[in-house]
Amino acid sequence: MTDRSNSKPLANDDVLAQLTRILAERKNAADSDKSYVASLHSKGLNKILEKVGEESIETIIAAKDAAISGNNQDVIYETADLWFHSLVMLSHLGEDASAVMQELARRFNMSGLEEKAARAK
Secondary structure, three states: OEOOOOOOEOOHHHHHHHHHHHHHHHHHHOOOOOOHHHHHHHHOHHHHHHHHHHHHHHHHHHHHHHHHHOOOHHHHHHHHHHHHHHHHHHHHOOOOHHHHHHHHHHOOOOOHHHHHHHHHO
């Protein structure tokens, strides 16, 4: 991804930080006729969840196709759509990517089996 202001490639954490900032700006101030994000927020949580579900299915199909073709381009594209719409969902609920990053960080040095067992309690 490139920052349009200076055409330098962005570091991965910069992409997430910039996207989080843009999503917050468009949630609160953008015209829903001119901003896709604002239009999703104006339609409400159910519409956002519908998009997350749609993108989930498209990602699954792309992954199955990639396993057969060996070409991951579509699964990467669809995963980006899924992540984007998941971030819109979090924004709508008053959260952002940092909450998810903190949860992932909490899980370091913990096996997936331990993490799953801790949730069951």
